[in-house]
């Protein structure tokens with residue numbers, strides 16, 4: 001004899017409502033943003049996939065080579081290594097934010113061009129950000145200061161990057177006097 005199976009009781013009523021996320025407010029390149037998605041989202045994916053700021057590159061799950069560096073409150077920080085919930089109230093600067101409001105290149109960007117310190121360009125945003133951090137701490141960086149930067153360049157531009165950072169330091173000192 002065929003058995004009647006009762007329809008499984010719906011569990012819908014037992015599912016607690018999902019709390020509305022408060023949102024994480026932060027500044028990126030001087031603009032205000034409110035992130036209401038996954039608080040565990042790495043900053044790198046927020047920049048690249050949500051905001052379409054794709055200057056910051058993926059350099060491995062541990063940020064090897066520094067291609068994913070951004071400034072967080074002025075300090076070079078791995079964008080893959082920091083999640084959105086750690087950024088409430090912070091100021092983030094990406095490579096796109098180095099250009100002046102008038103659209104002029106930062107002296108550091110110009111120095112990389114002048115010293116031909118760019119090969120394929122994949123590592124360049126990370127170098128620029130790490131160099132900004134360094135120049136904020138050391139107005140006249142030595143070779144050994146530059147060698148402490150975590151960045152790698154697979155195109156072999158390290159020597160020209162050194163020259164570019166020194167050129168930028170000189171240019172920024174000159175600009176500060178003017």
Ligand code: FES
Nearest residue numbers: 119120153154155
């Ligand atoms: S310019 Fe190609 S990896 Fe550095």
